[in-house]
Amino acid sequence: xxxxxxxxxxxxxxxxxxxxxxxxxxxxxxxxxxxxxxxxxxxxxxxxxxxxxxxxxxxxxxxxxxxxxxxxxxxxxxxxxxxxxxxxxxxxxxxxxxxxxxx
Numbered sequence: 001x002x003x004x005x006x007x008x009x010x011x012x013x014x015x016x017x018x019x020x021x022x023x024x025x026x027x028x029x030x031x032x033x034x035x036x037x038x039x040x041x042x043x044x045x046x047x048x049x050x051x052x053x054x055x056x057x058x059x060x061x062x063x064x065x066x067x068x069x070x071x072x073x074x075x076x077x078x079x080x081x082x083x084x085x086x087x088x089x090x091x092x093x094x095x096x097x098x099x100x101x102x103x
Contacts, residue, residue: 034083037072038090050097062088 001071032040047053057064062084069087070077092098 001046032073033076034073034080034086035090037069038092038094041072042091042094048097050093053091053095065091075082 042048045052045056047056053065066084066087070083080086092100
């Protein structure tokens with residue numbers, strides 16, 4: 001079973017030879033990948049079409065969306081050579097109004 005917020009701990013040795021527990025709280029947003037972040041974002045904002053996405057992005061164009069995804073999925077973002085293309089592929093498939101849309 002997977003939980004939205006997981007807690008893990010490690011036991012490490014200190015310089016004096018004592019031991020202590022260090023708790024690492026894992027925020028669910030940090031462990032997400034790009035498609036998960038976009039799916040959740042589109043659901044929260046009720047974005048179902050290119051026009052809705054254009055309205056949300058406003059004058060910042062897609063840079064606003066890329067920055068949002070970069071902040072929500074930094075680990076996945078940094079693993080990719082061109083993460084913007086992954087974001088673009090996902091929204092072009094999922095939202096209506098694009099040539100490759102599957103909706």
